[in-house]
Amino acid sequence: MRFVDEFRDADKAHALAAKITALCEPGRQYKFMEVCGGHTHTIYKHGLEDYLPEAINLVHGPGCPVCVIPMGRVDDAMALASDPNVIMTSFGDMMRVPGSQGSFFDAKAAGTDIRMVYSPLDSLKIARQNPERQVVFMAIGFETTAPSTAMTMLRAKAEGLKNFSIFCNHVTIIPAMKAILDSPDLRLDGFIGPGHVSTVIGCRPFEFVARDYGKPVVVAGFEPLDILQSIYMLMVQLSEGRSEVENQYSRVVPWDGNVVALKAIAQTMELRPYFEWRGLGFISHSALRVREEYAEMDAERLFSVPGVRVADPKACQCGEVLKGVLKPWECKVFGTACTPETPIGTCMVSPEGACAAYYNYGRMNRHRVAETTSAAAGSASAGSAPAGSAGRS
Amino acid sequence: MTAGSGWISDALREHEDHDHAERPEAPNGRTELPVSEREQLVLDRIDRQRRRRPRVREERITMSHGAGGKATQTLIEAVFLDAFRNPLLEPLEDAASLSVAGARLALTTDSYVVSPLFFPGGNIGDLAVNGTVNDLSVSGATPLYLTAGFILEEGFPVADLQRVVASMQAAASAAGVSIVTGDTKVVQRGKADGCYINTAGIGVLSGDSALGVAFAQPGDAIIVSGPIGDHGITIMLARGELDIEADVVSDTAPLNGLIAALLAAVPGVRAMRDATRGGVATILNEIAKAADLGVLVTEDAIPVRAEVRGASELLGIDPMYVACEGRLVVVVPGDSADEAVRVMRGHPLGAEAAVIGEVVAEQPGIVRLKTAFGGTRIVDMLVGDPLPRIC
Numbered sequence: 059m060r061f062v063d064e065f066r067d068a069d070k071a072h073a074l075a076a077k078i079t080a081l082c083e084p085g086r087q088y089k090f091m092e093v094c095g096g097h098t099h100t101i102y103k104h105g106l107e108d109y110l111p112e113a114i115n116l117v118h119g120p121g122c123p124v125c126v127i128p129m130g131r132v133d134d135a136m137a138l139a140s141d142p143n144v145i146m147t148s149f150g151d152m153m154r155v156p157g158s159q160g161s162f163f164d165a166k167a168a169g170t171d172i173r174m175v176y177s178p179l180d181s182l183k184i185a186r187q188n189p190e191r192q193v194v195f196m197a198i199g200f201e202t203t204a205p206s207t208a209m210t211m212l213r214a215k216a217e218g219l220k221n222f223s224i225f226c227n228h229v230t231i232i233p234a235m236k237a238i239l240d241s242p243d244l245r246l247d248g249f250i251g252p253g254h255v256s257t258v259i260g261c262r263p264f265e266f267v268a269r270d271y272g273k274p275v276v277v278a279g280f281e282p283l284d285i286l287q288s289i290y291m292l293m294v295q296l297s298e299g300r301s302e303v304e305n306q307y308s309r310v311v312p313w314d315g316n317v318v319a320l321k322a323i324a325q326t327m328e329l330r331p332y333f334e335w336r337g338l339g340f341i342s343h344s345a346l347r348v349r350e351e352y353a354e355m356d357a358e359r360l361f362s363v364p365g366v367r368v369a370d371p372k373a374c375q376c377g378e379v380l381k382g383v384l385k386p387w388e389c390k391v392f393g394t395a396c397t398p399e400t401p402i403g404t405c406m407v408s409p410e411g412a413c414a415a416y417y418n419y420g421r422m423n424r425h426r427v428a429e430t431t432s433a434a435a436g437s438a439s440a441g442s443a444p445a446g447s448a449g450r451s
Numbered sequence: 452m453t454a455g456s457g458w459i460s461d462a463l464r465e466h467e468d469h470d471h472a473e474r475p476e477a478p479n480g481r482t483e484l485p486v487s488e489r490e491q492l493v494l495d496r497i498d499r500q501r502r503r504r505p506r507v508r509e510e511r512i513t514m515s516h517g518a519g520g521k522a523t524q525t526l527i528e529a530v531f532l533d534a535f536r537n538p539l540l541e542p543l544e545d546a547a548s549l550s551v552a553g554a555r556l557a558l559t560t561d562s563y564v565v566s567p568l569f570f571p572g573g574n575i576g577d578l579a580v581n582g583t584v585n586d587l588s589v590s591g592a593t594p595l596y597l598t599a600g601f602i603l604e605e606g607f608p609v610a611d612l613q614r615v616v617a618s619m620q621a622a623a624s625a626a627g628v629s630i631v632t633g634d635t636k637v638v639q640r641g642k643a644d645g646c647y648i649n650t651a652g653i654g655v656l657s658g659d660s661a662l663g664v665a666f667a668q669p670g671d672a673i674i675v676s677g678p679i680g681d682h683g684i685t686i687m688l689a690r691g692e693l694d695i696e697a698d699v700v701s702d703t704a705p706l707n708g709l710i711a712a713l714l715a716a717v718p719g720v721r722a723m724r725d726a727t728r729g730g731v732a733t734i735l736n737e738i739a740k741a742a743d744l745g746v747l748v749t750e751d752a753i754p755v756r757a758e759v760r761g762a763s764e765l766l767g768i769d770p771m772y773v774a775c776e777g778r779l780v781v782v783v784p785g786d787s788a789d790e791a792v793r794v795m796r797g798h799p800l801g802a803e804a805a806v807i808g809e810v811v812a813e814q815p816g817i818v819r820l821k822t823a824f825g826g827t828r829i830v831d832m833l834v835g836d837p838l839p840r841i842c
Contacts, residue, residue, distance in 0.1 A: 059760055068825035105826015167511040176693065282824045387490055393497035398834040399521050400508055409767070419828040421494060422814060 065281030066104065074286045075109040081293040082113045089115045089245065090292055091382055093235060094252035095122030095410025096280050102419035104282040114289065117244070117382035118412035120234045120338060121252050123199040124151050125380060125404040125411045127227055128336045129370060132157030134363040135196055135225055139170050141361060145188060146172045147181040148196040151408045156401060158368050178210035178224075185214070185222040194357045197224040202254040204228040204346060205319035208326040211348075211355050225357040226348050229333065231255050232263050233344035239271050243383045248292040250285060251277035253307040260315025261303050268301045279307040326352050334367065336404055337377020376403035379412055386413040393417060498816065505529045517840075519728025519774075520833025544663060545724065546590035548656060557592035559583060560651035566840040568615065568645055570689040572681075572700030575648055576618035578776060578842055581705045582727065583652040584626040588707040589723040589779065591662045591714065592654030594626060599633040600649040605640040615646060626705035628652070660714075664722040664734075664782065667742035671721060671810040672788035674781045676709060676795055677702070677803040678754040679731050680773035684762050686841050695765060697758040704777030709798045713781065716794040722782040725775070728841055729833045731807075732771035734780045735818045736832045738810065746818040748808030748830070771820075772833045774841045785809065 082088070092098055098118045101107060107116065120126055136157050139146035146162070153162040153174060166172045175181050178195050185193035197207045207224060214222045231252055238244065251264055256277045264275045274295040278288035288306045295302060305311055326349055333345030348356035357363075370376065373391045378384040386392055386405065396402040398414055405411035409418075505525040515522035532540060539547045546559035563579040580597065587594040599619065603612065623630055630650075681702040688695055706725060714720060724734045731753070739746045755763075755770045763770045777800060783791045788806050795801030818830040 059757055059764075062760075062764060063823075066822075066824045068823065071825055102828060104822045104824040105820075105828045106824070108826040163513050163515070164509065164511070167509070167513045180692075282826075385490075387493045392493065394500045397500075398831075399515075399525075418831050418834075421497065421829050421831075422817060422819065422827075 062281070065279070065283045067283060070283055071109055071286055074283070074290050075111075078109075078114070078286070078290050078293055079111045081290075081297050082111055083297075087113055087115065088247045088293070088296070089117055090248050090250055090289060091117040091119045091238070091244075091246050092250040092278075092285070093119040093121040093231065094250075094254065095119075095125065095408065095412070095415075096254060097250055097252075097278065097285055098122070098412050098415050099410050100280050100282055100285060102415040105419075106282050106285060107420070109286060110289070116250075117246065118379070118386075118415075119249075119382055120238065120335070120380045121200065121231060121255070122380075122405070122408050122410040122412070123203065123229070124155055124408035125376065126229060126234075126335045126338070127152075127155060127198060127404060128334045129157055129368040130334065130364075130366055131227055132161075133159065133368055134365060136162070136165055136170075137364050138194055138225060138357055138361055139165060139172050141192075142171075143192055144171070144361075145184060145191050145193045146170070146196060147175045147178075147184060147193060148172060149176075149198065150174050151410075152196055152198055154401065154407050155404055156407070178207050179213070182210055182214055182219065182222055185219055189221060192221050192223060192360070195222070195224045196227070198227045200229055200231050200252070200255050201258040201323070202252075204323050204327065205258060205316070208319075208322035211326045211352055212322060214355060215352070220354070223355045223357040223360055224348065225363075226327065226346060228327065228346040229335065230329075230344055230346065231259075233341045234335065234338060235264075235267065237338055237341050237344075238381055239267065239273070241381060241383075243381060246273060246382075247296060248274040248276070248301075250288050250292070251275045251303070253277055253279050253284070253311060256305075256307065256311045256315070258316050258319045261305050261311065261313050262315075264303045268303050272301045274301045275303045277303070277305045277307050277311055279310065325349075335380075336370070337375075337380040339377075371402055374403040376405045376413075379403075379405050386416040387421075389413070393421070501816070515834070517728075518833060519733060520772075521831075522834070523729075524832070542663060542665070544590055545586040546592065546652075546654070548590060548592075555656040557587050557590045557654045557656055558651070559586040559590070560649065561586060562647065562649040563842055564644070564647050564840050565686065565842050566644060567686075567689055568611065570701055571685055573703040573776075574615055574618050575646060576615035577622035578701075578703050579648040579650045580619050580622035580626065580628070580630075581703050581776060582725075582842060583650040584622075584628060584705045584707055585725040585777070587652050587654035588705075588710045589662075589725050590654075590656070591660060591710075591723070592656045593711070594628045594652055594654040594707055596631045596653050597623065597628050598649075598651045599630050601633070601635045602643055602647040602649075603635065603637045604643040604645050605637060607645050612646065615648075619648075622705065626707055660718075660720075662720065662722050663741070664724065664738045665741040666721045667738050667744060667782045667810045668721070668784070669744060669810055669812040670785040671782050672785050672791075672806050673735070673738070673746065673748065673808045673810065674779075674783065674788065674791055674795065674804055674806050675726070675731060675754065676706070676779040676781070676801040677777075678756045678759065679726065679775055679778055680755060680759040680763065680770035681778075682776040683730070683773035683841055684759045684770075686774075687766070688762065693766070695762055697762050699756060699758040699762070702775055702777040704800055706777060706779050706800065709779065709795060709800045712798050713791060713794055713801075717783055717787050717791045719784045719787050720781060720791070721784070724780045726778045726780050727776060728774050730770070730772040730774055731778075731780060732769070732818070732830045733833055735808075735830060738782060739816050739818050742810065743815045745811040745814040745816070746808060747811050747821065748818065749821045750823045751821075752805055752807045754803050754805050754807075771830055776842060782810065 327346040375389040405413035795804035
């Protein structure tokens with residue numbers, strides 16, 4: 059299939075893996091953070107770690123929109139949804155995020171009117187069909203999804219729609235990256251930059267990482283070869299003693315971002331003074347809220363939400379996982395009390411969450427598997443051989 | 452305020468009771484064991500957890516309970532099997548095998564709530580016949596007689612009902628079965644969605660071959676009878692919510708002819724399943740779990756139509772979990788694989804049959820996929836419901 063297969067070519071992957079291995083300094087360990095949950099998903103879904111030398115560790119970052127929503131905000135959304143005058147609309151991956159009283163799915167099963175949508179425009183359609191009720195869109199995500207929320211608000215305004223509002227939980231990636239860089243827990247060698255966010259904000263906002271913290275950033279695409287190439291680009295920078303922002307995803311990401319999208323965001327939303335991130339705590343100027351001019355579309359102004367801070371269950375270590383301090387399996391409740399079917403923490407909910415990705419795709423001991431099936435040859439040349447007898451017949 | 456109330460604390464308490472002593476832990480949360488050893492201990496603990504008797508935690512039925520994945524399985528085992536437990540039900544195969552007055556019979560039932568009722572390649576009527584014919588066929592039986600129960604919503608057009616029933620008769624004729632008894636109920640407008648159908652079927656088992664996923668052995672080959680995911684993607688697109696168009700039709704078809712040809716030619720067939728809700732991934736997990744063996748499949752070997760792959764990529768779903776309604780997953784001894792594929796390809800419904808993987812001794816209970824990219828990952832049971840009311 060065009061535009062997909064060429065980015066999943068096993069032969070090219072072997073070649074890149076060999077070049078990456080060749081750049082590893084003996085005895086040195088490398089730690090790269092993939093900021094975006096989409097990358098985490100790709101890494102596990104395609105088994106990309108099989109290609110990497112042991113010296114390279116990928117650390118999963120905070121860029122999973124669902125994962126960073128704190129429990130209190132879920133409870134607020136639930137309070138909004140429980141108003142019989144409200145139709146709550148939400149993306150599918152938000153539906154299973156647990157609040158202190160259960161998830162949207164649980165509330166839906168109990169009779170609350172919560173509907174899954176694929177786009178905020180679907181919410182607008184529901185608003186047109188139900189003029190007597192207030193349709194609230196649960197707006198989540200980074201700069202990637204904020205423009206579609208903003209454009210929907212602009213459309214609603216243009217149509218004069220009076221019963222559409224958003225519960226704004228949009229967050230911005232740069233303050234979170236700064237918080238991680240300032241955290242003493244983690245020593246990173248570089249960042250695999252968030253490709254989709256960068257289609258909107260461009261590459262410039264990452265320059266402080268390279269300049270002030272001396273860490274290379276490579277903005278990366280979402281196919282497995284994109285990520286492998288980005289790791290190679292990071293290794294080249296390190297081997298040459300450089301720390302720069304580079305754009306691997308240039309087929310999609312313009313260096314200066316998408317000005318139209320940024321304008322739409324700026325027209326409808328503004329920075330909050332502070333916002334709580336799950337696991338990372340309060341980060342100043344890290345989230346967006348609806349501008350005063352659009353107050354009639356701001357569910358937080360239209361309804362009274364409890365706004366109570368709800369502490370995560372003590373055993374939940376999503377914060378450490380989101381910061382990359384703990385690997386998913388190192389969390390105390392991983393895979394036992396907290397599983398994809400009964401998630402306690404958000405990282406186990408979203409397909410982009412590190413815990414869900416690891417549980418669903420990576421939950422096997424690669425070393426053990428390598429020992430028992432190593433007949434197929436060394437790790438750098440085994441990939442293209444069909445596994446066992448399971449070749450194309 | 453803390454979130455320590457309700458189900459979370461229950462889940463944690465349950466976990467504490469069982470696992471506290473097993474966890475390798477030093478005061479700082481780390482131990483001196485090497486990383487891979489620590490990881491393995493955690494994985495072993497999860498494995499034990501997964502083998503534990505399932506329990507339904509939810510207080511109400513959610514859509515996940517009908518998705519054919521993990522929640523469905525938990526509900527069946529924890530509620531239905533628990534209440535009805537008997538040796539005929541316990542194997543949880545697609546049909547029960549029973550003996551009546553010396554004859555060996557297979558009995559099965561299935562309900563159909565697909566939305567929309569009419570879709571490219573079929574409608575709820577042929578789906579209801581083919582699905583039950585297939586459940587009988589994969590148990591090794593020759594399907595004979597079907598029942599049909601209708602739950603109709605007030606206001607449902609009679610012309611639509613006639614179309615549905617005509618399709619049922621055509622499908623029954625094609626499969627060589629008769630619909631011999633039935634039932635009709637009507638509910639008030641708004642209490643159902645047009646038309647729901649239940650069919651039950653009875654078939655006769657010949658010979659004494661026992662089929663079941665529990666009989667899989669290391670070295671066995673796993674075969675699918677054709678491209679996967681056609682039905683699910685067709686239904687998803689037919690709903691018109693996604694504004695995606697693709698030239699794909701449902702694969703709904705009776706598999707009894709294909710299965711008869713296969714069983715006649717390949718004596719050692721261990722198990723057959725038709726991949727419906729939960730897709731091929733769910734069947735592979737059922738094999739791994741029932742046989743307590745590993746399953747290793749190769750992504751490149753799994754037939755998926757370009758249209759289905761494209762739509763799945765766009766929608767972020769995995770074709771491995773998308774429903775089929777006329778696709779067979781077969782487990783045969785490794786040395787019979789070529790013959791089985793040859794025989795299946797000789798039948799129109801198996802023209803694109805392919806070996807997709809094998810049963811292995813390593814990693815019992817786990818399905819692994821060698822990705823086209825050259826990595827390895829797990830293929831777990833479906834969690835949640837990407838697509839309700841698929842059949």
